[in-house]
Amino acid sequence: MTISTGSSAENQYGESMKRADTSDLGPTAEEYMLPSAQPVQLVNPSGEHIHNDRYPLPDGEALLAAYEKLVVGRRINEQANALVRQGRMAVYPSSHGQEACQVAAAVVLEKDDWLFPTYRDTVAVITRGVDPLGVLTLLRGDWHSGYDPYEHKTATQATPLATQLLHAVGVAHAAKLRGENTVVLALCGDGATSEGDFHEALNFAAVFHVPVVFLVQNNEYAISVPLKHQTVAPSLAHKAIGYGMPGERVDGNDLAAMLSVLGKAVDRARDGGGPALVEAHTYRMQAHTNADDPSRYRPQSDVDEWVPKDPITRMRTYLGNLNLLTSEEEQRIAGAAEETAGTLRDGLNSEPEINPADLFEYVYTEKTSQLREQAALLADELAREGAQQ
Amino acid sequence: MTDTAVRSGAAAKAAEGARTGPQPLTFAKALNTALADAMEADSSVIIFGEDVGPLGGVFRITDGLTARFGEERCFDTPLAESGIMGMAVGMAMNGMRPIVEMQFDAFAYPAFEQVVSHVAKMPNRTRGKVKLPLVMRIPYAGGIGGVEHHCDSSESYYAHTPGLTVLAPATVRDAYLMLREAIRFPDPVVFLEPKKLYWSKETLDLDELRKEADDAATTGSLVGRAVVARSGTDATLIAYGPSVPTALAAAEAAASEGRSLEVIDVRSIVPFDDETVTASVRKTGRAVVIAEAPGFASVAAEIVARVQERCFNSLAAPVRRVTGFDIPYPAPKLEHYFLPSVDRILDTVDELQWEDA
Numbered sequence: 001m002t003i004s005t006g007s008s009a010e011n012q013y014g015e016s017m018k019r020a021d022t023s024d025l026g027p028t029a030e031e032y033m034l035p036s037a038q039p040v041q042l043v044n045p046s047g048e049h050i051h052n053d054r055y056p057l058p059d060g061e062a063l064l065a066a067y068e069k070l071v072v073g074r075r076i077n078e079q080a081n082a083l084v085r086q087g088r089m090a091v092y093p094s095s096h097g098q099e100a101c102q103v104a105a106a107v108v109l110e111k112d113d114w115l116f117p118t119y120r121d122t123v124a125v126i127t128r129g130v131d132p133l134g135v136l137t138l139l140r141g142d143w144h145s146g147y148d149p150y151e152h153k154t155a156t157q158a159t160p161l162a163t164q165l166l167h168a169v170g171v172a173h174a175a176k177l178r179g180e181n182t183v184v185l186a187l188c189g190d191g192a193t194s195e196g197d198f199h200e201a202l203n204f205a206a207v208f209h210v211p212v213v214f215l216v217q218n219n220e221y222a223i224s225v226p227l228k229h230q231t232v233a234p235s236l237a238h239k240a241i242g243y244g245m246p247g248e249r250v251d252g253n254d255l256a257a258m259l260s261v262l263g264k265a266v267d268r269a270r271d272g273g274g275p276a277l278v279e280a281h282t283y284r285m286q287a288h289t290n291a292d293d294p295s296r297y298r299p300q301s302d303v304d305e306w307v308p309k310d311p312i313t314r315m316r317t318y319l320g321n322l323n324l325l326t327s328e329e330e331q332r333i334a335g336a337a338e339e340t341a342g343t344l345r346d347g348l349n350s351e352p353e354i355n356p357a358d359l360f361e362y363v364y365t366e367k368t369s370q371l372r373e374q375a376a377l378l379a380d381e382l383a384r385e386g387a388q389q
Numbered sequence: 390m391t392d393t394a395v396r397s398g399a400a401a402k403a404a405e406g407a408r409t410g411p412q413p414l415t416f417a418k419a420l421n422t423a424l425a426d427a428m429e430a431d432s433s434v435i436i437f438g439e440d441v442g443p444l445g446g447v448f449r450i451t452d453g454l455t456a457r458f459g460e461e462r463c464f465d466t467p468l469a470e471s472g473i474m475g476m477a478v479g480m481a482m483n484g485m486r487p488i489v490e491m492q493f494d495a496f497a498y499p500a501f502e503q504v505v506s507h508v509a510k511m512p513n514r515t516r517g518k519v520k521l522p523l524v525m526r527i528p529y530a531g532g533i534g535g536v537e538h539h540c541d542s543s544e545s546y547y548a549h550t551p552g553l554t555v556l557a558p559a560t561v562r563d564a565y566l567m568l569r570e571a572i573r574f575p576d577p578v579v580f581l582e583p584k585k586l587y588w589s590k591e592t593l594d595l596d597e598l599r600k601e602a603d604d605a606a607t608t609g610s611l612v613g614r615a616v617v618a619r620s621g622t623d624a625t626l627i628a629y630g631p632s633v634p635t636a637l638a639a640a641e642a643a644a645s646e647g648r649s650l651e652v653i654d655v656r657s658i659v660p661f662d663d664e665t666v667t668a669s670v671r672k673t674g675r676a677v678v679i680a681e682a683p684g685f686a687s688v689a690a691e692i693v694a695r696v697q698e699r700c701f702n703s704l705a706a707p708v709r710r711v712t713g714f715d716i717p718y719p720a721p722k723l724e725h726y727f728l729p730s731v732d733r734i735l736d737t738v739d740e741l742q743w744e745d746a
Contacts, residue, residue: 144514149482156514160506166472167507170479170487177435177461178484196499200472207467362517363552365575368613368660 035237035249039281042256045309047317055260060324066103066255067315067325068333073099073123074312075337079344080122080136084290088348090141093120097253097285100311101217103127104258108266109185116155116168116186120217124187128154132340133347142352161192165201165214172210183269184212185262191222193239194230202277206243211269214277215262217252219284224297240277252280253311256318283309356382411594417587419561419598420450423568424488426599428458431486434572436463438473438490438526447492448528448587474500474525478507481521486572494529495538501546508577509552521577524568529557530631530681532585532728534721540584541718542682544630547579548659548691554612555658557581559633561591562598563611563656569602570611581658583631615662617669621651624675624738627666627692629655632679632729639734650738658688666692667699674705675741679729684712706741 041050042057049057058066077099080092095102098120106127109115117125119138126132129152137146138157145156155171158164168186175182192198193216205212216236220227233239240247250261258280265276283306287294294303319325360367360375367375414422428434436451442465445452454463466473470491477487491497497504504525511519531540547555554576558564564582571578605611618633619640628636633654640650651669655662670676676696680689693708711729719727 143516144510145516148518149515150518155482156511156519160502163475163503163507166475166503167479167482169472170476170481171483172479173476174480174483174485196469197471197475197502200467200469201475203467203469204472204476358516362513362515364554364660365512365517365520369663370660 029241029244033241033244033246035235035240035247035279039249039251039279040257040261041251041254042260043254043314043318045253045314047314047321049256049318052257052260055257055264057256058259058263060319060322062259063256063315064319064324064329066107066259067312067319068336069103069107069127070099070255070312070315071333072337072340073102073127075341076123076126076132076344079341080139081286081290083136083344083348084139089136089139091289091291092122092139093289094286095120095123097306097310098217098219098280098282099123100255100258100315101215101252101280101282104255104262105185105187105215108259108262109183112153112180113182113266114153114155114168114171114184116164116171116184117157118161118164118187118189118192119157119159120189121157121187125154125157126340128152130154132344136344136348137352140348140352142354143358162188162195162197162201164188165192165212166197166204168212169201169205169208169210172205172212173208176208176210181270182211183266184210185215185266186212187215187217189222190216190218190220190227190236191225191230192216193236194222202239202243202245202275205275206245209274211272212275213262213265213269214275216277216279217282218279219252219282221284221288221298223288223292224294226298235279237277237279243275243277245275245277247277247279249279249281252282253306253309253314255311255315409594409596411592413590414561414593414595415587416558416561416564416582416589417448417450419565419593420568420582421452421454422595423565423572423602424451424454425457426602427488427569427572428454428462431572432462433484434462434486434488435480436488436490437466437476439466439468439492441465441490446490448582448584450526450528450582450587451490470497470500471503474503474508477523477525478503478511478521481523481577482511482519486522486524488524488526488572491525491527493535493539494527494541494543497525497527497543500525504547504553504579505550509550512576513552520575522575524571524574524578524580526580526582528584528587529581530583530585531718531724532631532681534724535584536721537718540724542680542713544579544581544658545682545687548688552577553659554578555581556612556656557583557630557658558656559583559586559618559628559630559654561589562593563654565593565598566602566605567611567656570605573606574612581630585631586634589634611656613657613660613662615653615655615657615665617651617665618654619650619652621649621673623649623673624677624741625651625653625666625669625673626677626679626734626738627653627655627669627696628679629658629688631681635729635731636679636734639731639738642731642735643738648738655692661692661695663695663699666696670696670700670708671703674703675738676700676704676708677711677734677737677741678708679711679734681713681728683715684710685715687712709737709741711737 077096102123105124134147168184172184237247237249441451442455480487558567626636678689
């Protein structure tokens, strides 16, 4: 999707030239690289529009379409949690509460753009169009990744932290060398910003001036460790200026703001403006995974404070007040969400076909003599087991 | 990029100075020529790393490539090895054949997570959907009087990681042919260049070599193929990379003492050529494995185990190793105590139970 910036007087960084017009020197690095004083918010938790000079509100149609994906995304999180409880999946890192980030990350990209997700970005990957059962393969445990990254230009979900950001830079760099108009959106969390690869990826992206938008979902916790133990920077978005790229912070539970801010960064990257860093302020409402016990490190009252900031509630209020979201429409959307949940249930309730011979099939393009021997050993074991039964 | 970067074969010839016939060629120049020829043949081949641009690399292996192919195809990066490796993964995902240079063996360690967790695993993780045709070149091993962190034999780390192909040439000829093959290879290759051999020379006909490289593309692979570097009958010395010339010198010395040693140049650490090695040991009945790396849990240890498992009935003596000691690589004035030497190899050969005690 494209979001109009509503201004023609923009510099190469996509920023308003208003201030620059009063000076011969143009905007300073501080003016275009430092984030807004407060996270950008276009629709507040009460469902009211907040005007922002730099970030226009997406139109109603775009918001309604994204809202539907938001509701479906929440349902995916709920269903996946249930499937873990029923023993159908090994583990699920839920993005409950972060669905606005998830949906926006998928929706702002064109078909030929690339998305680089993490393990917590299942909803973003499904929203991008990847087959939900393929996405859950990793967590079901029958292979490490269950989809073809080239089909929807969506990389495998990274479990090591921040490593995928460098792959995103490489994909963008290759595209740039070939003169392709590809934008790459790379996701990570607040904890990952402490990793060396985060630093190296942002630095490489800036030095090679490649079209990558880095979206940090700051959900305040890296498993049990709060953000204050990761950094004492004024914000994660402030880190951008250190690499020579603009940083912006946004209310990550505000779907409208996420679409507008991310959309602008993507457009700017596509126009040759280079990389950008966007920090989304959100909150991990649930445990890290089902194996985690958040009561050991945060009081429930902290979590409760975030309930009124929920991304779905405010958007429902906003769209309802504008009569864009009727009760029939709500019912239709709920039906779509149920349908996706049903697909997950049916798919996960059937046993996947597992072929042990596949263990040796993809390590190299051509099996080494050592792997041929080992494959034969396993095949022999299985044949003897079969003969005994 | 392709328009400006890909030149005609005639232009390449001119750039080479139109030399023909056999001529002295160093190991370093053979690698440099292999890189240039690969870039000439395939516009998706790109090179990056630290100081590989205008300087031509600290060992000059990329000398002249930026001038010839442009700075989009051979360029310097920020000083960050994980960044270099990680960017190469993304480029390989997106249609390129990146060749990265790690400046020195021990300076490749910051890239280790990218190598182990992504370079090695991506094709398997995606059921072969994502191939990573990239080459990680590493000037490696010692014997050059280098200061700390410049002389590590790091092959075991890579050889222990499924998904990586690990090559180590020992001759000028193989330096050219194996690098061409590594660049063409569909899977990621860790290409170990023995630093102390960079200045070794052979007289070779480059045109013949180029033809051979082109033939190899259709007729067969050097990957997974060891070679008998010297024929012998009494015992087999098994070596790779920087230890091959040492093994050959030991065999020469043994010959003057009336003992005939066969020398196997492993060349391809992963995949390992069990067939060539076991055929030799079954013939000679005795074997010594030679490598610079500390011997504990090493490639040399693996070779000993494989030979023992496969040749037990043919063996007249236990398979022995001559390796570096299990200590950090020594300071320059101490390295000759550490490195496998002709004398230490011959002493070990003498201990292979030639007569009943």
